[in-house]
Each structure stands twice: as C-alpha cells, then as structure tokens.
Amino acid sequence: MNETVIPSIDPIALPAPVWLMQFLSGLTFIFHVIPMNVVLGGGAVALFLAVRGARGSQDMYVRLARRMASVLPVAIAMTITLGVPPLLFLQAMYGPLFYTSSVLMAWPWLSVIAILLVGYYGHYYFSLSKDYENPRTMIVGAVAVAAFFVIAFLYVSNMTLMVMPERFLGIQRSWTSGFLPFTGDSIFAPRFLHFITGAVSVGGLLAVFIGLLERSDAEFRAVAVRAGGFTFVGATIVQIATGIWFLLALRPRVMMLFMGQDRVATALFGVAVLLALVAVTLILVAVFGKKRPWVMIAGTACVGLTIIIMTVMRSIVREAYLGTRFVVFEQPVNPAWDVVALFLVLFVAGVVLVGWMIHAVVTRRGLAAS
C-alpha cells in the first residue's frame, strides 16, 4: 500500500513562528535528554553494579550503586518535567504526523503512562531500600530499569513512525492497528541501540562524577571513576558502531546529506564524530591519568556539545524523511507575541527562582553561620 495519507493541518494558525518553536523544542529537548539518559543509563549501570557488588561481596560497587540510585528519583522528575515542552511543541508543529502515528500504536503508546508509574515508583523503592542483598529490592530495581527501556523503545517506535507517513495507511488497514508498536523499518534497531548505548555512556559518566566528588574515601573514588570510565568508554565505542549502522540504514538520499551533499549536515556530522572521539580521549585521560577535574569537565562538555549537535542532526533527518510531504515551515502562523513574551519572562523568572531556592538549600541559607 503505497498511498500516503497525512491529516490536514489544523485550521487554527500557530501562535508563534515555526523557527521559534523549533528552537524552543530543541532547547528543551536537550534539557530533557540529559536527565533522561541519567535515568535510563544510570539506572541500568546502578543495577548492574548492585548485582555485581552483592554477588561478589564488593562493597565499593554496592556503595556506588546506592549513590547512583539515589540520583534516580530526582532525575525522573526532571526527565518528565523537562519532557513536557518538547512534546508540546512537537504536537503543535507536527500534529498531523504525531497524532496519527500515536493512534496507530495507541495501546503501546498509552501504556507508556502505566509503565512510567511502575518505573518511577520502582526506582523510588530501589533508591530508598538500598538493601541489595534482598532479592525483592533487586527484582523491583530490575523491573524499574526494564520499564524505562520499554519506554525508550516505544518512544523510538513512535518518533520513527511519525516521519514515515507512507506507512500510515497500511498500518491503519491492518488488524494490528493500535495494538503493536512500529518496528518495521531498517532504521528502527540501530536508532534504538544507538540511543540506549548513549544512555549507558551517560550512566558511566554519572559514576565517574560521583567518584570525583568523593573527597574523603580515596578507594571509593578510584573504584567509581574506574568503573564509570570503563562503562563510558565501552558504551561510547559501541555507540559509535551503532551510529555507523544507523547512518547506513538511513534512506540513501538522507544518508548522502551527511556524506557531502549538504555542507551543513556534513559539517555537523563531522564535528559530532570528532567531539565524541575527543570526549572519549579526555575522559580516558581523566580516569586513567591524574584524575584532574578540569579534564573530566572538558570531556563532559564535549559530550554535551555532541548531544546538542545530535539534536540538530535529528531534526535534519526528520525534515529530510518528510521531504515535501510535510513541510513544517509552511504552516499558517499568526503570532501572539504578548503570550510568547509572557512565557519567556515567566520562564526566566522561574529559572531564577528555582536557582535561588537550590542555592539556598545547598548553602544551608540562614544556618550556615550558626
């Protein structure tokens, strides 16, 4: 079934220019991706360390797992909260595609909510219980980790389907419509693997940071930095491999954009690969060298920059897949600048307020002197 059906664009014009919504969507997506990777990868690495530590009676691993697990509930809250705006702007700009792909995998998509509740409460239990000798804790932790992997799977599925409107009618006419997630394209597997190996890398970075922030126990610091560093480097190497696979699995005309046909796309791709390699090198130096914090920070900054570039590349891939069938910039716009300005003012004020409150709690405001 080759007929491409795409719902009509909403008759109500967008209240802000598409470029602004793209920018806000991309910006908030980056802020969402960081804690999300911590949850996904950090949870998996913490569980792995907890199992290894409990089985091999390696207290350091158990301690590291506990410290990592303690970060998870707050990271989940941040992931959900920071995940709202990109999804909001995505719906505003790509509604005809996003709602359709969601309906075509409706039950799995809706199940994200139930799975998220399981994962969220599971990680709370895993982080508060701390008793990794207890099989119940480990089972709950494993369920929570699995829950977030399933959510990642479903998100990749929906986001992949939404850029392939040529698949819509075939799925809608099949008996599986609404019941199965979409996996039927060669880019699905590499995209998912690329994504989750990236998360494991970030999980490794979390362990490294926990180690570097430890000042009193040199042994713990060494174990955490080493375990985290190995995880980061190993996962990043796998991620580069899955990235190559992902690139080769793209439609040839899309792949060629990154192979010289489009200068900007090619440059971004080159810089992203370079930054990933620099990040690996710097973090290897930080882990196995003199453990200088600035090297680590520089490595992490490279990872952050890579994430930003990857976000831009992701949107290039999306527009290239859609081609002329859905041109996001060709939508009616009737800007409501007063509301946009109110949002931006409140956003800045909100960030300042949150920053001040965090600062107050961290610096023990009012109690520090006593």
Place this chain on the structure above:
Amino acid sequence: MNYPFWDVPLLGGGLVIAIIAIPHVFVSHFAIGGGIFLAWTERIGIRKGKPEYIAFAKRNTLFFVLTTLVFGAVTGVGIWFSIGLVHPGATSALIHNFVFGWAIEWVLFLVEIAAALLYYYGWSRVDQKTHQFIGWAYAGAAWGSLIVINGILAFMLTPGRWVETGGFWTGFFNPSYFPSVLIRTCVCLALAGLYALLMASREPPGETHDDLVRYASTWLLPAFVGLPIFAAWFVFTLPALAQDMFMGRAAVLTIFAALSMGISATIFAFAYLIAYRNPQSVSTPVALLFLVLGLAVTGVTEFGREAARKPYIIYDYMYSNAVLKRDVARLQQEGVLRNAKWSLVSKATPQNALIAGREIFTLACAHCHTVDGYNGVRLLVKGWPEPFIEHQLTYLDQLKGFMPPFVGNPDERRALARWLASLNPSTQPARTASVATDSLSADPLARGEAAYSAHCANCHTIDGRNAIRQHVKGWTQSVAYERLGSLDSMRGYMPPYEGPETERQALAAWLASIGNDAPAAGGAR
C-alpha cells in the same frame, strides 16, 4: 475523519480518558491544596508557637511531594496522551490556540516540582524564613498552574466570543473562567483538609489529636461557604442547553449534579458536626471514608462537567465527533465518506450499505458510542425499525439535544440506519408489525398503551421529559386519531405513524384518556 480513529471496544475512548483524568483531577487538586496547606500550617506553627503544627506539616511533606511529583505529574501527562489518542483533532485545536498557555503552566509546574522537592529537603537545611519562602513558592506555583490550566478547561465548555474572534486571551478569560477558578480553589482546600483530617486522626488520642482534627476541618470552610455561590455563578455562565441538561433534560446529568451536591453536603456536615464540634470522635476509618467520598464527589462532578459540554468537545466550535460546526452543512451535502481520509469506502450505496454504515458509525458516532459496551448503540437502538432509526438520525440534534446533528448525506444516513438496524436483526420484524394486534388484551386502552410503548416511548414519557400528557391535553379520541395521521407534518422531527388501523384507534383512545386525566402519582413513566 481527519485522523485515524482509535477504536476502544467496550470502554470507548471517553471512558479511557475518564479513568486517567478523574484520579488526576482528584490528586492534582489535592496536591495544590496540599502546597497551600503545608505552607500555611508551618506559618501557624511559627506564628502561634505551636511546634506540633510544624511537626505535622513536616511529617506530611513527603506524601504531598510524592503525590505531586509522581502520581500527579504522570497522570497529567497521561491525560495528554489519552486525549491525543481519542480526540486528536480537538487536542490539536487546543494546542494550536493555547500552546504558550500550556508552556506557561509548565513553567509553573517546573517551579512547583522544584519547590516541593526543596521544601522537603529543606526542612533541616535552611532557616525558617527561607523554608517558608520555599513553601509559599511551592503553594503559589501550584495554584498558578491551576489558574492557567483552568483557562483551557473552561474554554472547552464556554469559549464565548473566541468562536467569532479567535485569539488567546478571549478564549482564556472565557465566561466560566472565574467561577471555575474559585470552585477549583475551594475544592483544592477542601481536599487538602480531608487528607489532613485523615492524618490528624492518626494522632494518639488527646489534645493534639483534637486540635489538629479541628484545624483540619476548618479547611473545608471556604468550600462550604463558597461552593454554592460559585457553583450557581458557574451554572449561570453555561450555555442554555447545558443548563437545561443539568435541570432535567439529560437525566444522568441531573442525577450527577444532585449526587455532587448531596455528597458535598454530607462531607461538610461531617466536617462541622463531627470533626469540628466533636474532634475526639474522629477515627481513622471515618476520616478515610470521607476522603473516599471526596474522591467520589470529584469523579461525579468532573464527569458531569464533561458531559455538560455535549454535543460539543469545544463548545460551538467542534462537535464531540470532531466535526467542526462550520463544516456540518457542507458534509451533509458532500457526505462524510468522501471527506474521510482513512475510510474503506468513499461512497454509500445500497450495495455497500452495511460496510458504509459501519464506517459512518466510526466517523460520526464512535467518539461517544461503542457497539456493545459503554453507551452501547446496539442496546440504544434495540427494537427500533429501520425507518424509525433513519428518522431519528435526520433529527438527531433536535430530538436529543445533547447529540450533534447527523453529518452525512441522505445515502449515508440510510446506510447508517441499515447498519444500526442490523445490530438487532431479531427485533426488526416485530417492530414493523402491529404491536396492538400482538397484544393479547381485549381492552382497547391496554392495547393503546402497548402501542404508545412501541411507537412513542422512545422519545416521550407520560409525565416527565417531553411529557405526552401535556401534548394531548384536552384531546378527544377523534382529535387524537386525526393527529396521529399527520404527525410528521405537525412537527417536522416526528416520524409518521405507520401502524395499522385498529392499533391507531386503540392508541387514539388511550391518548384521549390520559389527556383528560390528572397525572398519576409517581411522575415520569
């Protein structure tokens, strides 16, 4: 018809939304009230030198934080997921109009989440003044998110001038905005009070128990005073049809409104007579029972509020089946199938009537009806002959005010009627025959009443809604007989009477008899 339809057997999409939305509404109101409760209770503790109040606020912080962060946040996203699946067209319209309203709500939610966490972690990490500030930031941001999202929710029921002018602020500050904000604020405080009552009831018997129970019960006072006033104001802002539906036109809605008031009154009576006046008698099971009643009244009221929007999903703009009001006339001419992007057929013909009918049901009806489950159409049309179904479809919005007009062309209406009639094949022949001659009774009045039940009772009651007694008041048998012959010309939306002669005579006799009788005790039948 712009988007593919998500078919949820038995439950229907609306119920899926309700299953997620009702717990969310309860928990979110309760969490917003909780933020204010914690900050205020801590303040009272500091001002009045009551450490037990501070300890009480501290003990309950984790619960409110977990409720807000986990259940509130996740089910809130859940509503968003579910409305996107069930009503993508309406969700898209709302997002296009209010995307920055939602973005502003998100900023407030971000502050709420951060402040809630910091309030929890800050109990022993900052001085009292700073902690109070964080508490009020938590409460203010939580209430701020309510006043923003309320604009979008109220808009769906009373968009006001937005339908003509468009624009964010016109839609946001719509006619029911302010009464809704006040109602929801009262509900937030009351639900926080009910939760606090439960927690206070767990204190060991003694002065602290009684003091905290009495204090918690006072949180229901704003709702006790404000809700009747604000609810009346709210009803006053509703469209006339929604008011009628609350006042008896839709029996379920009237029952829900009565339940909402009844349960609320019970809760307030409990709060005053038991919790405030006899705090020592408040035990945990009793407090829990009233918290559950709070959930029940939230569910009932929200359900009623949603139902009052029928036949629209966005009042005066989009019908509940996602058809824009302005498109109805065009679709009635062109047909829905021609405009349906995902349909198997593009035209209804006598040859494909059943397939086309099923498709039209999906497009025009299935947003509210399932076939066999919730609001199941098979049961609703049971016993209806095909011509009667078609007639009902022709005047759908006039006969049943809470339903949208049928949007297809005449061929599609016939196809849908055929398909609906096919749902109950066994009852079709019985309905086209005479019911009066089937009746064993020799009494013409009894046969007339049987004919009434068969032909008229689908739309009329005797003394209740659309009361037949009022319509036939003072009629003689011959007048009734004559009128039965011209029903469709007398009132355009009534079907012609098509029963046999003897049945018409019996029905006329019965109508004349009730038209000259006083209403029987017991009211509507």
